[in-house]
Amino acid sequence: MVLDLTMSMAILALLGALATIAGCLEDLESDVGSQSNPNSQVQLAPQMGLLHRIFNKAISGEPISNGMSAVTGGTVAAVLLNAKFYPLTAIVIGSFIAAILYGIYATTAYAGRVASQSRFKQPLYMDIMRYTTPSIIGHNFIVNFCLVTIAYIQYAVLGYPFSIPFLALIWGISVGAIGSSVGDVHYGGEREFQNREFGCGLNTALSGRIVRKAESGLRNSIDNVWFCAKFGGPATGIGLGLTVFFSSWPTTIWGYTWTAMGVGVIILVVMIIMNRLVEINVKKAYGPYKEDKEEKEAGAVAHTH
Amino acid sequence: MSEIKEISPNNLVLFGLIGGLIGVYLSPTLPIAGALGAICAVIWGADAVRRVAKYGLGTGVPSIGQIALGMGIIAAMFGLAIMKSQPLAGPVVAVITASVIGFVIGWFAQNVIKMKIPVMIRCMTEIAASGAIIILGYSAAVAGNYDFVNNLIPLVFDNGVILFIFWVGAVAMLHPFNACLGPDERQKRMLYLAGSTGASTMAIVGLAAIMTLGASGAITMLLGIVLWLIFYKKFWDEVYNDAASVVGTGLIPKTEA
Secondary structure, eight states, X not given: OOOOHHHHHHHHHHHHHHHHHHHHHHHHHHHHTTOSHHHHHHHHGGGGTOOOOOXXXXXXXXXXXXXXXXXXXXXXXXXXXXXXXXXXXXXXXXXXXXXXXXXXXXXXXXXXXXXXXXXXXXXXXXXXXXXXXXXXXXXXXXXXXXHHHHHHIIIIISOOSSOHHHHHHHHHHHHHHHXXXXXXXXXXXXXXXXXXOTTOOOOGGGTTOOOOBOSSSBOOHHHHHHHHTTTHHHHHHHHHHHHHHHHHHHHHHXXXXXXXXXXXXXXXXXXXXXXXXXXXXXXXXXXXXXOOHHHHHHHHHHHHO | XXXXXXXOHHHHHHHHHXXXXXXXXXTTTOHHHHHHHHHHHHHHHXXXXXXXXXXXXXXXXXXXXXXXXXXXXXXXXXXXXXXXXXXXXXXXXXHHXXXXXXXXXXXXXXXXXXXXXXXXXXXXXXXXXXXXXXXXXXXXXXXXXOOIIIIIIIIIITTSHHHHHHHHHHHHHHHHXXXXXXXXXXXXXXXXXXXXHHXXXXXHHXXXXXXXXXXXXXXXXXXXHHHHHHHHXXXXXXXXXXXXXXXXXXXXXXXXX
């Protein structure tokens, strides 16, 4: 379908908005279950004698698990579209079935991992299972809905020569990759090790020594989402939204021409320079990290064991 | 832990290979058999992943599942495509091709990258072969048979369902061991979980088959849901058995640390 410039820009804005929501919710969803980077620390904690009440959603890395839910949503939506459902109904039902499947995988991951840690006496908390799984399903549903909608728009409106499941899978992998690289930093390093100095890195002696207690009571995965929703989630959303926007904007304005390619290269160069400036400023402001005394002792104790 | 009896790898190879191929070969008369064969292959593949990943591949488990179906899809397409004139030989050629690819990759991992995992070559071969059967089985369940040109290309490849089979088939195979990872992992629990992931994939495959085959897809979907419920329940029974304790709620028990 050929669109005029205003309409193309409107569609581009819509895609960018959907991608922003998807990216934000994807990161928060991975934080509900402590997936990806933080997961290894949650997994290690019981071995260090630190039992916890945090959900352990070990489905796989975020790109694979989100690819799974997105391609499931896309496939079911394609089946329903084929059966002459309204597009919105088809996308909603497809996303919902995919989110349920994802939730099932999440429950088996938590139950399976905890059951495999029985020698460390880690209990399986059913209340954590009951109120964390719906949260995972809810977040994942919104992610699926946004991604399958993007795939549908690309397929039906923009006339991409790929099927809906294919586009949904690619978007699922992208959102997982960006959620993992942008968002994780704000959970894995900061929330689980918030009693350490900012930027201290993860000393081997600290492995598994995660923060298990909240401001009042014991910390659970929902508390972690609350923390991540303040910065990690939105940052991820902006990351994916900008990726979508800047990768499509030149071709929307100038079409598939060399001018568009040139503009793309300029955007890339500007971003590289900006990243470098941020890095230099951060290094100036915080300097290299100095190991403090307590950690040195902890390290020494760990070595003697 | 050694007193717990495990199913031997050889039996699981036979189960996956024979069950899977019977399923694929029955699929022209009974499409649902393809999906059942694929579940056999998922169970076999999950055990092969378990044996190789036990050597401390933590984050490597998902990668193994992905490479399995990557090798599997190439081999499956190759086998079916070059055997167009002799369609009966297609699945067997696909499995043999997959085994060869798996063997070569396993050999490289062992001798070039020097991963020093004794079961590497055997397991990579098994993983690739089971990956090929997973692709063949679920595809046959959607397309109605395993005829590459007339059925698979228009009914599975063109509409993108193959991507679902490729991706979710890989997760179905890698998830059971990944989800049960830990020092007290038990084969029985993992195998029930493999059945559960295979059956839930079968349910969605059945839904896709409603689009391509009509009413018979609904039977695949319903049987998939029933099988999933059975395996999921069995998995949970094992969890209740194996976990240190299953509690409604409560504080963290006191430990030495």
